[in-house]
Amino acid sequence: MKKVAREAGLSQGILHYYFTDKRAILVAALERVMADLHQRVAREAGSTRDAGRRLRALVAGCLTQATEAREFWLVFVEFWGQTLHDRRLADINAELYARIRRLVGGIVAHGIRAGRFRRVDPEEAGAVILALVDGLSLQLTFDPQRFELGATRRLGEDAVFRYLARGPRSRGSSRNPSG
Amino acid sequence: MKKVAREAGLSQGILHYYFTDKRAILVAALERVMADLHQRVAREAGSTRDAGRRLRALVAGCLTQATEAREFWLVFVEFWGQTLHDRRLADINAELYARIRRLVGGIVAHGIRAGRFRRVDPEEAGAVILALVDGLSLQLTFDPQRFELGATRRLGEDAVFRYLARGPRSRGSSRNPSG
Numbered sequence: 001m002k003k004v005a006r007e008a009g010l011s012q013g014i015l016h017y018y019f020t021d022k023r024a025i026l027v028a029a030l031e032r033v034m035a036d037l038h039q040r041v042a043r044e045a046g047s048t049r050d051a052g053r054r055l056r057a058l059v060a061g062c063l064t065q066a067t068e069a070r071e072f073w074l075v076f077v078e079f080w081g082q083t084l085h086d087r088r089l090a091d092i093n094a095e096l097y098a099r100i101r102r103l104v105g106g107i108v109a110h111g112i113r114a115g116r117f118r119r120v121d122p123e124e125a126g127a128v129i130l131a132l133v134d135g136l137s138l139q140l141t142f143d144p145q146r147f148e149l150g151a152t153r154r155l156g157e158d159a160v161f162r163y164l165a166r167g168p169r170s171r172g173s174s175r176n177p178s179g
Numbered sequence: 180m181k182k183v184a185r186e187a188g189l190s191q192g193i194l195h196y197y198f199t200d201k202r203a204i205l206v207a208a209l210e211r212v213m214a215d216l217h218q219r220v221a222r223e224a225g226s227t228r229d230a231g232r233r234l235r236a237l238v239a240g241c242l243t244q245a246t247e248a249r250e251f252w253l254v255f256v257e258f259w260g261q262t263l264h265d266r267r268l269a270d271i272n273a274e275l276y277a278r279i280r281r282l283v284g285g286i287v288a289h290g291i292r293a294g295r296f297r298r299v300d301p302e303e304a305g306a307v308i309l310a311l312v313d314g315l316s317l318q319l320t321f322d323p324q325r326f327e328l329g330a331t332r333r334l335g336e337d338a339v340f341r342y343l344a345r346g347p348r349s350r351g352s353s354r355n356p357s358g
Binding site: 077167 | 259269306317318324342
């Protein structure tokens with residue numbers, strides 16, 4: 001708290017007035033970067049109700065955030081570091097992830113009803129799409145030389161739509177039982 | 180360094196003899212957890228040369244590591260936290276990720292030659308598969324209540340094989356130009 005107050009140019013008294021402890025600061029930072037992300041995705045989506053376009057907006061918004069707002073992953077990485085030792089932060093993180101999976105799952109369910117996507121469990125699809133976007137964002141953030149935003153965006157969209165595509169699965173998959 | 184020496188029950192002199200600084204400790208920790216992961220994946224794969232089975236072993240190995248070896252993500256999260264401020268660690272992380280993409284890309288290329296997977300850029304496929312596995316591992320690690328290893332493994336395998344499946348793309352994808 002002392003260091004945060006110094007870096008922010010605030011007295012410790014003022015900081016303690018707004019935040020009871022370091023955990024409260026981390027939670028506030030997380031809420032702030034998530035609100036920024038939400039706005040960015042909403043801006044990308046515009047007024048469309050189309051499930052495909054909304055998923056594209058999600059991929060574009062998240063990956064753009066990873067390249068343009070370095071503080072996004074800084075906050076998350078710091079947060080994750082703390083969740084490993086702090087049960088309450090772990091619960092907050094789990095709840096946030098569950099909310100995102102439901103949100104993405106809702107878009108997928110809409111696309112299934114419209115006959116655009118195959119019949120998949122929406123929350124499972126939410127987990128897969130969230131994983132893809134998280135994983136690609138991490139590569140964009142930690143390996144900016146290798147990856148260019150536009151190419152990564154196309155890669156993410158392609159993977160999402162292949163996952164949701166109607167039609168037969170790969171032969172590679174059905175031929176090889178686990179083991 | 181002082182804190183690490185205390186926690187490890189070593190003198191600072193001994194610690195400095197083996198590691199010049201905190202960065203060296205982090206790099207050694209990263210190498211160790213990556214070697215463990217490599218062994219686990221190799222054990223899962225056994226002697227198979229089949230690209231599909233090798234990708235399954237990769238998914239299974241990484242996700243099992245996320246559930247059974249908590250220190251794996253602890254090391255990575257700590258490492259990522261430092262890469263945001265340390266150029267040399269960022270380079271080491273970028274090099275590690277590039278190596279993994281090439282490794283996975285090599286398996287994919289093998290499957291393409293065998294006619295099992297569609298003709299995709301192997302390194303791009305490596306990025307997508309790595310993203311999926313990273314993202315699902317993070318959900319397993321930070322949300323262990325929601326996810327069960329077996330189900331997550333099937334989810335990951337399904338997503339990987341759908342991504343590599345030969346055949347037409349989703350209509351949802353081709354009908355909706357970006358924007």
